[in-house]
Amino acid sequence: MTTETQTNGYTWIGKDLKRKEDPSLLMGTAKYTNDLTLPGMLHAAVLRSPYPHARIKRIDSSAAKKLPGVYAVLTGAEMAAIIGPVPCFAAEPVVEHALAVEKVRYAGEAVVAVAAESRYVAEDALDLVEIEWEPLPAVVDMLAAMQPGAPKVHENLDSNVVFDRTFTFGDVAGDFAKADKVIKRRLRWPRATAAPMETSGAICAFDPASGRMDIYSNNNFLNYVAWVIAAMLKLPPHMVTWHPMYVGGSFGSKHVLGKVVGIAGALSKVTGRPVKFMEDRIDNLAANDSHAADRWYDAELAVTNAGQFLSYRLHTVDDYGAYFMFAITGNTNMMAQITGPYTIKSCETGIKAVLTNKNQQTVFRGAGSDVGNWILERMVDAAADELGIDGAELRRKNFIQPEQFPYKMPTGNVYDSGNYEGVLRTALEHFDMQHWRNEQEAARKQGRYIGIGLATAQQRSTFSATEFWFHNPHPATGLTTTPESVRLSVGPTGGITVTMFSTFWGNSPETVVSTVVAEEFGVDPAEVTVNYDTTASGLPSAGPGGSRLTVMLSMAVKGASTKVKDKMFKIAAHLLEANPEDLELKEGRVQVKGSPDKGMTIAEIGMKAFWHKLELPADMESGLEGSFTADHPYTTMPNEDRTDLGAFYPIMGHACHIAVVEVDVETGKVEVLKFLAVHDVGTVVNPRSLQGQIRGGIAQGLGIALLEEVRYSEDGQNLSSTFIDYLLPTASEVPNIEVYHHVTPSPFTAYGVKGGGEGGRMVAPPAITRAVEDALKPFGVQINEMPITPEKVVSWVGKGA
Amino acid sequence: MEDQIVAVRLTVNGVNHRLFVEPRRLLSDALREDLGLTGTNVGCEHGSCGACTVLVDGQSVRSCLMFAVQANGKQISTVEGLASGTEMHPLQRAFWEQQGLQCGFCTPGFLMTAVELLEHNPDPSEQEIRSALSGNICRCTGYQHIVDAVKQAAQNIKAEVKA
Secondary structure (H helix, E strand, O other), rough: OOOOOOOOOOOOOOOOOOOOOOOHHHHHOOEEHHHHHOOOOOOEEEEEOOOOOOOEEEEOOOOEEEOOOOEEEEHHHHHHOOOOOOOOOOOOOOOOOOOOEEEEOOOOOOEEEEEEHHHHHHHHHHHHEEEEEOOOOOOOOOOHHHHOOOOOOOOOOOOOEEEEEEEEEEEEEHHOOOOOOEEEEEEEEEOOOOOOOOOOOEEEEOOOOOOOOEEEEEOHHHHHHHHHHHOOOOOOOOHEEEEEEEEOOOOOHHHHHHHHHHHHHHHHHHHHOOEEEOOHHHHHHHHHOOOOOOEEEEEEEOOOOOOOOEEEEEEEEEEEEEOOOOOOOHHHHHHHOOOOOOOOOOEEEEEEEOOOOOOOEEEOOOOOHHHHHHHHHHHHHHHHHHHOOOOHHHHHEEEEOOOHHHHEEOOOOOOOOOOOHHHHHHHHHOOHHHHHHHHHHHHHHOOOOOEEEEEEEEEEEOHHHHHHHHOOOOOOOOOOOEEEEEEEEOOOOOOOOOOOEOOOOOOOOHHHHHHHHHHHHHHHHHHHOEOOOOOOOOOOOOOOOOOOOHHHHHHHHHHHHHHHHHHHHHHEEEEEHOOHEHHHHHOOEEEEEEEEEEEEEEHHHHHHHHHHHHOOOOOOOOOEEEEEEEEEOOOOOOOOOOOOOOOOOOOOEEEEEEEEEOOOOOOOOOOEEEEEEEEEOOOOOOHHHHHHHHHHHHHHHHHHOOOOOOOOOOOOOOOOOOOOOOOOOOOOOOOOOOEEEEEOOOOOOOHHHHOOOHHHHHHHHHHHHHHHHHHHHHHOOOEOOOOHHHHHHHHHHHHHH | OOOOOOEEEEEEOOOOEEEEEEOOOOOOHHHHHOOOOOOOOOOOOOOOOOEEEEEEEEEEEEOOOOOOOHHHHHEOHHHHHHOOOOOHHHHHHHHHHHHHOOOOOOHHHHHHHHHHHHOOOOOOOOHHHHHHOOOOOOOOOOOHHHHHHHHHHHHHHHHHHHO
């Protein structure tokens, strides 16, 4: 609703420009993966396991193969002869195949794939497949799975606890010894799923003549992981060309897509035809790489009676499901900001990752830092209650101060800049606390229950690759960069084209790129053309994710612009007989400082650069283009014993959310009456787009706080495999959220930009939880779990009353 | 089953088509695959997300819950029919101006639902807009920018009618 006007000194950065991406999306001409049909293309469908844990004794697919229109039927064993296991980024030996081999480990795991002339025929064929199963006892509850003697999900492992390590940062024991009080809570974060509106899919087109494969897929790490996927497909990476497609949302669920690409790729290799495999919604909810953190926490916060936070201890058990694709990334991620915006000197985090018979956990917007924020803010609220100090006051007392930046927090990560007190002040200025306290009191007299919740939390952005492996003493890989590149060219008539190697996944990369080009060249962003490139000519790119793309693209475009402008200045200086240092670029024209009539337009320079070689300085190549690969702006290595993880997520945003809810204690319904959010993500490139990201993120935060949970029955069946069972917020539940931007630029990035894509979802859950808890204060309710469903509210009220 | 092929006549965005389909063929598949109108996206195939919403004889319908044969003889409007040439429909323009979309996948469904709303109620309140849109799921925007866009489109249409 409200956006503060920025006066940041830029011409285009900070303006509410319309998005470049939108016209083709609005007119239905943008091509998503499922919109593409190639000549001769076949359609795949997959048969999924009805059992959470079972041995596959025999598969008879002979009848399916005979069905007219069927080109190939593959079992897991057959597919494993064509392609390798799905890429796994864990050091632990947990092997996953696109189709299960020998046994299935969760209900919904793929076992047979068919390629046929249509999806209808492919699904008909699946009905004809006969499988003889030997059901095995399933481990569904993570705590039960940890017990000695529990059935093993993977026989090659010693137990279902696939990772168990405690990290200690600073003098935790000493700081706890100094505490007047230790606040303790047992907290439960539920399994949610990204559920983008577009499911995952791939079209793989293998050419048996050349041995090359074209892939069209909504993977959003294409230039990051294509070489790994090529290895899975048993093809040399340079023989695989991966084409970027418009992506209908991801929220972290489309980073690799090994299973989807593997199924389409293997079927294409055996048929020699292009094969499309698009998940349907049940495929997606049951088996996509989008289930997220599912954790029990034992948390302890050491405090003084005056309200100073001294140290923080967290022990978590995390249900990873049946596989371990990203290892414990969701837990390492939150170590970037585990102590939040507060001056907590030391902390300890123990992590037990447990394998169970469920779909595997990967990442979802926030990637575990969403969880960390909720846990920490729950503990701060608990401390406020136990110490009898107002929540906002307690937070203010413990904030890192503006002059303390760059601030090294206990784990070794560095916070670049911030003004947490300023953000809180802005929030409270726009929120009439007294008015709402009065409303609350008046409502209680009528038997209505209104509550107010406030959260102040971090939103880290721009990850470094060290977070993928620093939890392991002997990492399998030790990647140390997350680059992003662009190629910028000026044509002979002055048109500027930028090629990206990242994809569109619902963010605004074309808008960001054209805005920064406009800023650098003094042209209208509408005149800038932005392209996506395939992996065949790909420069290094780690793609969108971890709120990095706006930061990294801004740096890359600025770098490429500098190269191109440097050449433009050399050409202009040569032709104008001036020194390059005496020139300036203003409103699309290179001119002599102080004599603006003496200059050349970008088009004039472009024409000379392309077609007037003899007028260029000697030894200068024709053409006018520059590529730039921006590396991570600030990252350092972890130390050997991992008591210091190094700087790995240093571009640190911050937000304050205030929620007001009304709880119907009869029905348990929670209604959000008001929601206010102040975000500080440094310099804002496009306030309206950022506002959209924040509001959308808050809607997802409201989802996990009140509605969303992937539930499994006690015997391991997924009970949330449709949108009728997995509830997403609609326009009826999400209020008109007030958004304000506070600006503390980053000292480490181009223009001071920080990433803001995940913040809404990362900060809203604790504010809503506290608001409900505040509403239910008369009943003595303490909330230690989400989602806060009507059933739970009614039961809490019943117990407390 | 394979021998049952039915001739169907559909008028889509004003163009007459004759298709030969199996009785089980979904309207969404007929539009997307047989007629190449891929602007209509399929999000769930069980009628709960609303992404595939099209208008059938002016009424919003989930094209994943209707068979092509059921649409025989009917007038169908899809997102591709909203613009006049390169000129966007007022709703499309307002969605662009208000940034009423992010990934865009649910957008055609929202647009068609909003077309139906404004047809029946040219001056809806915010509450009426939210209630009309509450059968469509958007995972990106948090809805407010969509609501703002529908409001703005309603105003623009009124202004254009007056002028």
